[in-house]
Amino acid sequence: MSAQKVLKLSDLKQDAAVRVVIDDIPIAVVLDSNGEVHAIGDTCTHGDISLSDGFVEGETLECWAHGSAFSLRTGRPLNLPAYEPVPVYEVTIDGDDILIDPHVTKEVN
Template identity: 60%
Template sequence: MTMQYACAVGDLAPEEARLVELTGPDGAPVPVAVIRDADGEFHALSDLCSHGAVSLSDGEVEGCLVECWLHGSQFDVRTGKPVQLPAVKPVPVYPVTVDGEDVLVDIDTTLAPA
């Protein structure tokens, strides 16, 4: 497991998302949506909607859901599972660790949908 710095805790308010580009195992940039849910917990998932290649970090966050701004698909930020059509495929979710004021993400590992 290789944790990478994604952002500072203070960079995101509850129910806010931010796009970060982390370095994949092959050295290529990987777009990741770092999301702080309504309870203040941090989550990281692929920034690309599984229905269309649209940035999820540009969507609205409500509770533990992020909405794709283009077609209205919603994903549970804890599992990556779609909860609103038209998306039917989950998006990858990555482990997050908060270390002091740093939000760290491991894109080498994906969490299985619950």
């Protein structure tokens, strides 16, 4: 499987998340305050809530329902009640196009 075009960079707003679904895999695509695009699993591991409805602050995406913040770089929760990470996906920017392969996750330390 190869990366698929999911959005245009110009469709993203800074410090906001957009939900996309590729091959039935929900992904939150985020443009952080540094202008970097991230893609993480869109489902909170604590409450089965869409993370893209949450709040972006710095390099985190916070679940609106229970307040768990997830690192956009590692997918790890930074506070309770979530304790399981979400997947992090490689993002490729080609001109104005954002491409993601939902079957390839980043190796994070």
